[in-house]
Amino acid sequence: xxxxxxIFQGLELKQKDLIHLLHRVQAQYGYIPxxxxxxxxxxxxxxxxxxxxxLTFYKAFALEPRGQHTVTICLGTACxxxxxxxxxxxxxxxxxxRAGQTTPDRKFSLETVNxxxxxxxxxxxxxxxxxxxxxxxxxxxxxLKETSSAEEGQ
Amino acid sequence: xxxxxxxxxxxxWQAEIVASRPPKSKTVVVSSGTCxxxxxxxxxxxxxxxxxxxxxxxxxxxxxxxxxxxxxxMEPNIIIEPERxxxxxxxxxxxxxxxxxxxxxxxxIPSLVYHDPNTRQAYSPQPAIPFYTRQLRWLTEANxxxxxxxxxxxxxxxxxxxxxxxxxxxxxxxxxxxxxxxKLRGRGGAGFPTGQKWKICRExxxxxxxxxxxxxxxxxxxxxxxSLLEGNPHSVxxxxxxxxxxxxxxxxxxxxxxxxxxxxxxxxLALEQARQANLLGSSILGxxxxxxxxxxxxxxxxxxxxxxxxxxxxxxRRAFPRQRPPFPAQSGLWGxxxxxxxxETWANVPLIIxxxxxxxxxxxxxxxxxxxxFSLVGKINNTGLVEVPIGITLREIIYEIGGGIKDxxxxxxxxxxxxxxxxLPASMLDLPVDYDTLTxxxxxxxxxxxxxxxxxxxxxxxxxxxxxxxxxxxxxxxxPCRIGTRQMVEILNRIVAGKGxxxxxxxxxNLAQTVKSxxxxxxxxxxxxxxxTTLRYFRDEYEAHIKEKSCPAxxxxxxxxxxxxxxxxxGCLLCLKSCPTGAISGERxxxxxxxxxxxxxxxxxxxKCPRKVQAISKLTGRxxxxxxxAEEKSHHSRIGL
Numbered sequence: 001x002x003x004x005x006x007i008f009q010g011l012e013l014k015q016k017d018l019i020h021l022l023h024r025v026q027a028q029y030g031y032i033p034x035x036x037x038x039x040x041x042x043x044x045x046x047x048x049x050x051x052x053x054x055l056t057f058y059k060a061f062a063l064e065p066r067g068q069h070t071v072t073i074c075l076g077t078a079c080x081x082x083x084x085x086x087x088x089x090x091x092x093x094x095x096x097x098r099a100g101q102t103t104p105d106r107k108f109s110l111e112t113v114n115x116x117x118x119x120x121x122x123x124x125x126x127x128x129x130x131x132x133x134x135x136x137x138x139x140x141x142x143x144l145k146e147t148s149s150a151e152e153g154q
Numbered sequence: 155x156x157x158x159x160x161x162x163x164x165x166x167w168q169a170e171i172v173a174s175r176p177p178k179s180k181t182v183v184v185s186s187g188t189c190x191x192x193x194x195x196x197x198x199x200x201x202x203x204x205x206x207x208x209x210x211x212x213x214x215x216x217x218x219x220x221x222x223x224x225x226x227x228m229e230p231n232i233i234i235e236p237e238r239x240x241x242x243x244x245x246x247x248x249x250x251x252x253x254x255x256x257x258x259x260x261x262x263i264p265s266l267v268y269h270d271p272n273t274r275q276a277y278s279p280q281p282a283i284p285f286y287t288r289q290l291r292w293l294t295e296a297n298x299x300x301x302x303x304x305x306x307x308x309x310x311x312x313x314x315x316x317x318x319x320x321x322x323x324x325x326x327x328x329x330x331x332x333x334x335x336x337k338l339r340g341r342g343g344a345g346f347p348t349g350q351k352w353k354i355c356r357e358x359x360x361x362x363x364x365x366x367x368x369x370x371x372x373x374x375x376x377x378x379x380x381s382l383l384e385g386n387p388h389s390v391x392x393x394x395x396x397x398x399x400x401x402x403x404x405x406x407x408x409x410x411x412x413x414x415x416x417x418x419x420x421x422x423l424a425l426e427q428a429r430q431a432n433l434l435g436s437s438i439l440g441x442x443x444x445x446x447x448x449x450x451x452x453x454x455x456x457x458x459x460x461x462x463x464x465x466x467x468x469x470x471r472r473a474f475p476r477q478r479p480p481f482p483a484q485s486g487l488w489g490x491x492x493x494x495x496x497x498e499t500w501a502n503v504p505l506i507i508x509x510x511x512x513x514x515x516x517x518x519x520x521x522x523x524x525x526x527x528f529s530l531v532g533k534i535n536n537t538g539l540v541e542v543p544i545g546i547t548l549r550e551i552i553y554e555i556g557g558g559i560k561d562x563x564x565x566x567x568x569x570x571x572x573x574x575x576x577x578l579p580a581s582m583l584d585l586p587v588d589y590d591t592l593t594x595x596x597x598x599x600x601x602x603x604x605x606x607x608x609x610x611x612x613x614x615x616x617x618x619x620x621x622x623x624x625x626x627x628x629x630x631x632x633x634p635c636r637i638g639t640r641q642m643v644e645i646l647n648r649i650v651a652g653k654g655x656x657x658x659x660x661x662x663x664n665l666a667q668t669v670k671s672x673x674x675x676x677x678x679x680x681x682x683x684x685x686x687t688t689l690r691y692f693r694d695e696y697e698a699h700i701k702e703k704s705c706p707a708x709x710x711x712x713x714x715x716x717x718x719x720x721x722x723x724x725g726c727l728l729c730l731k732s733c734p735t736g737a738i739s740g741e742r743x744x745x746x747x748x749x750x751x752x753x754x755x756x757x758x759x760x761x762k763c764p765r766k767v768q769a770i771s772k773l774t775g776r777x778x779x780x781x782x783x784a785e786e787k788s789h790h791s792r793i794g795l
Contacts, residue, residue: 018470019453023412050471057472057629059454060412076374077569077605078531080619086757093734093756114456114623116413117377118189119529120226120537129415131192137758138732 003028004036013043018054022061031065067102067109069147071095072126076115079122083137087123088112090140107148155305157432159440161318164309171310180215180257181235183298187222187384188416193229194245201249215257221297221385221420224539225285228268233280233298240280241266271535271557288555290517291541292525293501297385302420305427308388314433316504320396321441324507329400330356333503335511337523342368342459342496343571343600344676345522345589351493355401355483358491363403366487366494367394367447368464369410369417372456373572374623376603378527379497381539383410383417386501387424391447393503395438398445401493406447409464412454422449456627460675461494463629474631475675496601498527517543519588526587526599532569532606533560542587549583552606563608567692571600573620573627574680576687577613596687598680612709613692614699617685618646624681635678638669642685650710654700663689704775711755714772717781718759720745722769729759729770745769750785 007024011017021040025032032055041048055061073079073088088099088110095108102109116124121133125140127147135143158164182202186195199219206212216235223231228242232252239262241252248266255261267278268285277283300307308314320329334349355363367390371379382390394406410418425447428434436444455473457463463473465487486492502524506514515523522544528551531537535557542551548568552558559565567577570587576597578585585591589599607616625639642665645658666682666689673679689696698704705713718729718738723745730738730746737753740746748759763770773781 015470016468019467020451023451023453054470054472057455058452061453077572077603077616077619078375078537080374081532081605081607081611081616083757089756090734090758113413114372114627115374115377116188117371117380118192118226119375119377119531120189121192121229122531124192131188133192137756137761 004039007036008043015044015046015050018044018046018051019058022051022055022058026061029065031062034063064102065106067106069107069128070109070111071144071147072111072113072116073099074114074116074118074122074124074126075112076117076119076122078119079115079124082122084123086137087125087135087140090137091125091144094141094144108144155427155430157430159432161322161439164314164318164439168309168312168315171306175310177236181218182215182252182257183218183220183233183235185221185223185229185231185233186219187381188414189222189226190229190231191416195230197246198230198232198244198249201246202253205249205253209253211253211257215253218301219303220300221302222381222539223297224289224291224294224381224541225283225536226539227535227537238279238281240268240278240283242268285536285538285540285555285557288550289541290525290543292505293382293389293498294385294527294539294541296389297381300386302385302387303423305388305424305431308386312508313388313504314392314439316508317392317395317433318439320399320507321439321443326356326400326402329396329507332511333400333506336506336514337511337518337521338499338502338506338514339522339589340496341498341502341526341602343574343598345599348495348499351483351495352397352401354481355403355491355493358484360491362405362490363401364487364490364492365394365398365401365403365406366461366464366468366492367406367408367497367500368459368461368494369408369414369421369497370452370459370464371411371414371497371601372459372627373574373601373603375531375569375605376529376572376601378529378539378602380414380417381527382497382501383408383414383421387417387421388428389501389504390421390497391424391428391434393500394447395434395445396503396507397493397495397500399443403493404445406445407450407468407487408447409450409452409458409468411452411458418449418451425449455629456623457629457675457677460677462675464494465492472629474629475677477674498602517545519545519586521590522588526602528587528602528604530556530604530606532604533563533608533611534558534606535560544588545586547584547586548578551587551604552583556606559606559608563610565606566609566611567607567613567616569597569605569607569616569684570603571598571680571683572603573624574598574676574683575600575603576683577607577616577691578687579691581691596690597683610707610709612650612705612707613688613695614646614650614705615707615709617688618643618650620684621646621681624677628677628681632672632674632678634669634672635674635681638665638673639678639681641665642669642682646685649696649699650705651712652699652703652710654696656700658700659689659693659696698775702775704778706774708772708774713778714755714774715750715778715781716748716753716755716757716759717771717773718746718748719769719771720747722767724767724769726764726767728762728764732758732762734758750782 125132231242338348339345458467458473463475467473482492527541630636725743737749
């Protein structure tokens with residue numbers, strides 16, 4: 001089956017499936033390609049404007065491709081009072097991008113999140129799903145370097 | 155797994171499971187919720203698996219992977235049954251020693267047991283640890299005993315017996331009466347009586363009715379719902395099926411935020427198991443009642459936690475709230491009557507049906523019964539999830555269970571209820587925690603986040619943090635919330651940048667009242683609470699920022715400088731090397747110096763300065779001005795002015 005067909009598989013194709021569909025597209029492509037938006041709109045019998053409206057409302061979806069590695073830094077309250085913001089600033093400095101952006105070589109996307117619910121171990125940095133706990137400013141560089149070198153080693 | 159066709163088959167299966175499990179002499183229980191996994195619990199588990207296999211002990215020593223044990227600060231941790239020996243903060247290299255000394259020789263390893271951070275006294279076994287002794291773990295205790303991916307474990311503990319009782323011994327109205335008599339109130343924050351909510355939905359006339367479990371736990375600093383869904387998903391599902399029977403609903407939804415991948419995984423698996431065992435689907439347990447539940451994953455919008463927004467999100471639209479009435483119980487999902495309860499509320503339902511309303515209402519205050527789970531986080535010694543009887547005081551939670559403030563600092567405030575709540579000062583520590591008392595004090599119980607702050611927390615910064623959060627998460631539908639919160643954030647940004655003006659606080663309070671009274675949904679109506687409570691209890695801090703341009707807690711970047719005391723500096727070069735902007739100059743064994751023009755105040759130098767040296771400090775107010783003036787003077791003299 002074509003990759004695109006898998007996305008629509010097993011759904012009733014009603015508006016209630018829209019967010020679920022967008023999650024699948026985001027997981028498959030790393031972003032929401034514009035031509036798929038048109039297709040989703042047609043299949044769900046809603047306007048493309050409606051689909052754009054939904055996908056731009058939720059933070060989970062991006063219209064631009066993300067980097068190879070996603071670095072997510074928690075800015076929940078517990079992480080905030082333990083210096084999470086300084087961790088973000090350090091990562092911004094090291095990667096030379098702002099939170100929410102992707103490096104020009106598409107290697108890293110830097111994101112912040114409002115709480116991952118593991119407040120005891122903050123500040124928390126998640127790289128490609130791997131959680132790093134009690135992160136200090138000093139460790140940011142190491143975490144980023146490990147991510148780059150792990151990939152070269154493959 | 156065979157489908158269960160009657161309550162008798164359920165009981166028979168339970169007996170069968172219990173009988174098939176010969177009491178193993180020893181079982182190692184590995185806490186493995188999100189916090190545990192983030193701290194390395196999976197490595198511990200792997201180490202146990204390998205060691206037990208290589209020593210051929212697999213048949214003698216059991217291994218159980220569970221959800222969170224609540225004491226997040228001590229992750230990764232294990233409990234060894236039957237003695238309940240508790241070992242904390244483990245490393246994989248500790249595993250062989252645990253097997254040899256504890257599991258085989260029966261000796262306790264003193265270095266791995268819990269020590270009170272203040273008194274250094276050792277505590278073992280697990281139930282003796284002060285963190286646990288003051289708790290009443292009605293909902294969370296089962297997390298010790300069950301593998302969340304095993305329906306058999308839940309059944310063995312008497313799971314789904316409450317459902318069988320409701321379906322075969324109660325009329326739907328009687329279930330509602332029981333819940334109402336128990337005085338269960340919504341654990342999502344607002345505290346609406348659950349029985350009453352169900353009754354309204356039951357009485358609504360419609361072809362379809364829906365129920366929803368709100369697991370869009372968006373409040374930063376609260377994670378009890380995550381822990382329940384991860385650690386004991388069947389308890390929530392059982393509660394929902396009982397609720398659906400009482401209300402007459404045909405379909406249910408669990409709306410989980412996407413930031414909780416492990417919860418989504420466990421709850422999806424649990425639903426599949428329940429379907430296979432005929433606990434969901436048509437003619438549940440052989441009764442005439444049919445019902446099914448679907449999981450819907452959120453997509454990262456805080457406002458989806460508001461009930462009308464949540465329904466819009468399930469329908470596949472933008473999560474915009476709408477005007478109430480009509481309330482969801484009359485017109486909810488796709489216009490049908492819908493009952494929405496929070497995860498923790500649903501998890502309480504089986505307990506009430508199983509043990510009866512009189513049992514449930516034995517603890518609590520006059521108006522609020524049962525227990526509440528709080529997430530105790532921030533600058534506290536024993537961070538974690540604590541379940542306590544409603545009505546316990548803040549002091550008991552923070553000092554007796556939480557073990558007091560971290561690093562011997564002093565308590566300044568506790569923030570309850572997330573971005574919708576407020577900050578309460580030390581004078582409020584003896585307040586009994588319940589919906590009504592907290593609201594009276596200007597805060598709310600909310601979902602149960604409790605963020606403890608010490609003297610190194612700036613209350614103005616905290617207020618700005620929360621308001622910034624709600625402002626970013628405002629959906630933009632109504633003007634007071636969209637524009638009002640923005641204006642408030644701008645004033646607060648000015649204040650923390652040292653550009654606050656006379657009259658700012660009055661403007662803030664005024665705007666806060668407008669946003670509170672004129673916003674459409676709960677997000678806007680409660681957004682000003684952090685500002686209002688900090689203004690009420692910590693006004694002097696705001697005034698220090700505005701009048702003296704100083705931040706007494708040494709947090710606000712624009713109001714502080716980092717300074718190296720030449721008397722204390724030993725010239726070790728550590729800070730110099732860590733400085734990302736080259737602002738620090740100096741030679742080995744000579745005092746270093748920070749060029750304030752280049753310093754970006756990242757704090758890396760302070761982190762690096764050895765604890766026994768402590769030459770670097772943060773300064774604000776008059777002391778800061780003196781250093782800056784001296785620096786300017788020496789700069790001028792150098793360039794010959």
